[in-house]
Amino acid sequence: MANKIEGFNFEQRHGKDRVRVARVWKNKEGRHFMVEWSVSISLLSDCLPAYVSDDNSDIVATDTMKNTVYVKAKECAEQLSVEAFSIELAKHFTSYYKQVTTAIVKIVEKPWERVNVDGHPHEHGFKLGSEKHTAEAVVKKSGALQLTSGIEGLALLKTTKSGFEGFIRDEYTTLPETQERMLATEVTAVLRYSYESLSSIPQNPHYFTERYLEVKKILVDTFFGPTKEGVYSPSVQSTLYQMARAVLSRIPDMSSVQLKMPNLHFLPVNISTKDTQIVKFDDDVYLPTSEPHGTIEASLSRFWSKM
Numbered sequence: 539m540a541n542k543i544e545g546f547n548f549e550q551r552h553g554k555d556r557v558r559v560a561r562v563w564k565n566k567e568g569r570h571f572m573v574e575w576s577v578s579i580s581l582l583s584d585c586l587p588a589y590v591s592d593d594n595s596d597i598v599a600t601d602t603m604k605n606t607v608y609v610k611a612k613e614c615a616e617q618l619s620v621e622a623f624s625i626e627l628a629k630h631f632t633s634y635y636k637q638v639t640t641a642i643v644k645i646v647e648k649p650w651e652r653v654n655v656d657g658h659p660h661e662h663g664f665k666l667g668s669e670k671h672t673a674e675a676v677v678k679k680s681g682a683l684q685l686t687s688g689i690e691g692l693a694l695l696k697t698t699k700s701g702f703e704g705f706i707r708d709e710y711t712t713l714p715e716t717q718e719r720m721l722a723t724e725v726t727a728v729l730r731y732s733y734e735s736l737s738s739i740p741q742n743p744h745y746f747t748e749r750y751l752e753v754k755k756i757l758v759d760t761f762f763g764p765t766k767e768g769v770y771s772p773s774v775q776s777t778l779y780q781m782a783r784a785v786l787s788r789i790p791d792m793s794s795v796q797l798k799m800p801n802l803h804f805l806p807v808n809i810s811t812k813d814t815q816i817v818k819f820d821d822d823v824y825l826p827t828s829e830p831h832g833t834i835e836a837s838l839s840r841f842w843s844k845m
């Protein structure tokens with residue numbers, strides 16, 4: 539919210555970060571379903587008097603925002619996607635309070651997965667997986683919507699079919715060219731949907747979960763290639779582009795993909811004394827590192843996208 543006050547420009551928003559909620563649903567057959575979410579809410583609202591004249595009468599208390607998360611979780615009779623819940627909450631704040639013009643709700647889902655015991659899915663047992671599903675809904679009073687889904691911490695590694703050659707060589711360069719190296723990364727993806735209003739989104743409560751799983755599969759399959767022969771990566775940049783392109787070409791209702799793919803280096807190990815070599819690297823012993831690491835990121839969007 540931009541305002542002019544006493545000759546200054548003033549922008550403000552308020553909200554509640556990291557409201558943690560877990561929700562369990564039980565079906566008639568005795569199977570339990572659960573999610574754990576960390577919800578962050580930010581409201582753009584007409585509440586200038588609270589800042590400039592000590593009048594809180596237009597303020598939605600952040601404590602109320604926190605309570606609303608639990609009330610809305612209770613009201614969800616069936617399991618729903620993290621996207622659908624973020625839209626539900628954002629819609630509530632913009633429609634319930636006349637002061638609120640825009641609500642931004644971001645949720646990070648903890649990756650609880652049903653366990654298998656002796657090859658059978660457990661009715662009420664879950665274990666923590668790795669990568670996280672995120673969603674952000676920005677909803678305006680008019681019903682205008684911006685929706686993104688995300689993947690955080692998708693760690694991928696392949697032990698061959700990767701190289702890096704032909705880069706700039708100058709008096710600062712020591713990195714040898716190679717057609718054989720390890721390639722490891724931890725993908726962060728932000729996926730923007732093309733829906734622009736609340737009334738245009740798919741009503742199936744699992745729709746966005748299905749798309750999320752589909753995107754994850756496309757990213758992973760493109761990174762690795764076919765199971766036996768794999769696919770050669772001439773750089774992280776090239777692999778990133780192939781991954782982003784595959785998502786946009788196969789998911790029609792996504793308008794843009796932003797990928798961050800750090801290059802997590804595995805350094806060849808060579809150890810020698812002044813007389814002998816104790817360990818000679820033969821694409822076998824590596825020193826895994828996390829610092830420093832390369833940072834490679836890009837976003838790909840359709841021409842008609844508003845991003």
Ligand SMILES: O=c1[nH]c(=O)c2[nH]c(=O)[nH]c2[nH]1
Pocket residue numbers: 702713772773774775801832
């Ligand atoms: O795939 C890579 N891209 C780079 O930009 C880069 N830079 C570097 O040192 N190694 C690599 N690898």
